[in-house]
Amino acid sequence: MSPVLGAALDRVDGRAKVTGAARYSGELNLPNLAHAVLVGARVPSGRIIGIDCRQASVADGVHTVLTHLDLPRVAAQPKLFPSLAGLTAHGQSFFPMQDDVVHYAGQPIAVVVADTVERAEYAGSLVQVNYAETPSATLLDQVRDQAYEPQRIFGGLVPGRNPDRGDPESGLRDAELTLDLTYRFAANHQNPLEMSTTTAVWDDLDRLTLYDSTQGPTATQLSVAELLGLPPTRIRVVSHFVGGSFGAKALIWPHVTLTALAARQVGRPVRLTLSRDQMFHSCGHREEQEQRIRLGADRNGRLAALTHDKISLTSHFDDWAETSLESPAITYAAPNYAGGYRLARGNTITPTFTRGPGEATGMFALESAMDELAHTIGIDPVELRLRNHADVDPDTGKPWSSKGLRECYQRGAELFGWAGRDPAPGTRWEGRWQIGTGMATAAYPVAAPISPQRARARMYIDGSVVVEAGISEFGTGALTAMTQVAADGLGLPVDRVRFVGGTTDLPNVAAAVGSAGSGATSSPVHLACTQLRDQLVRQAVADQHSPLHGADPAAVVVRDGRMCLRDRPEVGETYAELLGRNHIPDVETVGTWMPVLAPMTDYAMHTFGAQFAEVAVDADLGLVRVRRLVGVFAPGRILNRKTAHSQLMGGMLWGLSQALLEATRMDPNTGRWANASLADYLVPVNADVPEITIDTIEVPDPVVNPLGVKGVGEIGIVGTSAAIANAVHHATGRRIRHLPITVEDLL
């Protein structure tokens, strides 16, 4: 590998972004553009018995007002399916405005199209709706007694019970020590900076172009095609820059197709941008949930049994739960294990991915319980984890494709200064602040799409290269990292390579979700580029005018765009010389990577890390301020040190946010979220950001994908909240078993 892989290259799109030259989907200027606004149901449950659009229809600038009475029916009933699969990826198995039934507040009941956003919004406020309300349930506690065990969750991809191991009940019964703890989690919303936006343009041949803010352009294309009953060939999706997602744009929600339908109706391009308030009702959320952990251990802290049960609120259409149990199940070598999901239905949109989907809550529960165990038996929390280290996957007995967790603990403890920690809670004061430290394990599965992933590399006669794959850039730095992967594969300097993504015209890659984006895209990019390199080397050695004529291709290396003999670098020529001499305008290859899925291998694939936190608690006023965070992770190969660092740091900050700030609060009387704004839904501001130290442990992984990339997208958030809660206990002696931890918990 050349040094370009992993280098801290500045973002290739950085200048365009900070100067505003980068155009986001909601910023394109199109002639004749009209603006659509959704009108959402005000009640969470009932029927629409009257909807009067007369005033709205005649308001200034209004083109049309569509309701269930006149919106064309969609061609298919959508079915929820995670976008990582690479197929249609509807957010829920329900499409609104097909009849008069209201299932959740905010459900779209009308679309207003006008010449400006302001006029469309105003006309939207003039739509008069009469509801026959029916009783609703919007909190877990209201329907807890009706909970059921789903067969499968997560679009059918995950069983409702995790595979059992051994005999957990007798494991618990016989254990020297048991803990039985319940953790509660507020609902969370993703809240990316850019609100979801779609611009739909139909042409004369009934072909549709969608400029969409999405994590997966192909997911948008296939999902909208299905709902419109069109072949995918008639739909093009363009998504160059996306202003963050955090799961809000991972699946395809109804507003995208509604925009296309509205544009068809008014015969001109239509843009629909959700308002901030609508972002809380239109693209899912992390569900309100409760998790119960039972641990059985011996006096030395060795786990004998672990059970982990979750109950959460889902919609009336889907058995959705974020997958909170999978990582905790394999983090420690507990011989006896059981875990399962229970769901209760409420009047809500189907919940969905929200940063660290599942692990952020599941590992909070496990790692909080482990801290209680360490405290109860009086051993150091790091030592407790080392004693229970899973040398192989406890579930399947397979070895790990790579791990590095012991090294993460060790390095993290060093960086943090963990050694010599006084375990007694509530004993360190600095003025009015009580000081405490805590740690937790981070774990996140290595996921991969189930479909082939493709990329294309084209070299021009001057030796410069365009590499293409249909990904969108939603802030992760993918364009930059893929430029590096391509340059490395071809033996070119990065400024000779241009990586292009952002449309469905390009070779298809699944949506970048579940930390799988770098693996899924780097693999075909790497294959395309190395194939192109090999093809040109073969051509050179076969070319009697080439200095490399007759050489063994395996003896040829490429540096700075010049092919030469490994042992005699003075013998060689550049790609450009080869192509120019032979009058070849360009050469192109497509790389196809068939992802490796865990059941097909002899290995278990997971990413691990260790989190450490120091907090100061002003218990008198109930304030928690995080002073330091240290995170050490083993995410396989790092493609770009700088963007990887940013991803991990962002993840840790979201963990802080989950621990202390984030909660969407449901009012069961109105059935609506009561704090649907960024003034009321709190996320950290700069002043909340502590000193953050991040390091990575290099673990070569020849199994997961060609470059050994395990992904840095989600692992950073996992465990942070537990480390903070454990530090709060260390500071104050108080165990808070719910998130977020706020003033009223500590007074």
Next chain:
Amino acid sequence: MRPVSYSRVADVATAIGTVTADPGSTFLAGGTNEVDLQRIHVARSRRLVDINDLPLRQIEELPGGGVRIGAVARMSDVAQALPVRRRFPVISQALLLGASPQLRNMASIGGNMMQRTRCGYFRDVAAACNKREPGTGCSALTGVNRGHAVLGTSEHCIATHPADLAVALVALDAVVLTQGPAGHRQILADDFFLLPGDTPDREHAISHGELVVAVEVPPLPMASTSIYLKVRDRESYEFALASAAVAVAIDAGVVTDVRLALGGLATKPWRARQAESVLVGAPATIESFRAAADAELAGAVPHGMNAYKIELGRRTIVRALSTVTGDARMVSDDGNPP
């Protein structure tokens, strides 16, 4: 957004005249509250009269130690002004702990005094709210009311008054100078803000078309060491869960004079007169501070999620008093918190 017309005026008389002539019109200063509320259809003016060109930007020292602040002076300018920082640090701190730098650069002092509550139901036109639509009920009474008031509430409204600056002004006995169709008025800050009672839609003691032209803060030597304490979930950019503006004079360990007002806890910026009367003449000790806090919160009424604010309010008072009297650590001899 509703269709709205806009005009810009250059002198006070035209401003008042234009707004008075049309009941559907209102003043527009920085717009950080008014435009926001227009966009969510809570404010329903059809004409906005921009007063930013009015010659009301000065921040002047008054003879004897007071200051006069023009109504369209920006929050950020007032916070930085030397006379304010020197004579009334509590004002500067209250401003700097509010909103964000960008908002403070836009927002005016008059607009700040007139800003509406942040109650989520007030801002949600689909919800019942007596303040927005009298007679429809109060959704917050049994709803999500973690941020709501425990003091000065009525059965009709429990919305917290959101402002920070106003808390400092109420403590300092500032006077609001207005000018309207009926002429000039001087209103004590404490009287400028109204309790909700059974007319929660009326928040200020001024009428339509009456313009705030300035705020005058009278001299108060002990205010030179005054402070503003703001307690909130995140470190910045959030309204107060509880706050206190306080100035104290102490002689030989005894409180001789004190000004205390509370934010985040009440339906208006809350002058803590009960606490003040306990404190005057009492020794400046934690025990006195606690007694004062207990007295002030004795009449507090919780509504579910906001019950914690009663204890938080007490502790905020104690902390503010301890800080201003130099005993910020409040750690007793054995090293533990009292």
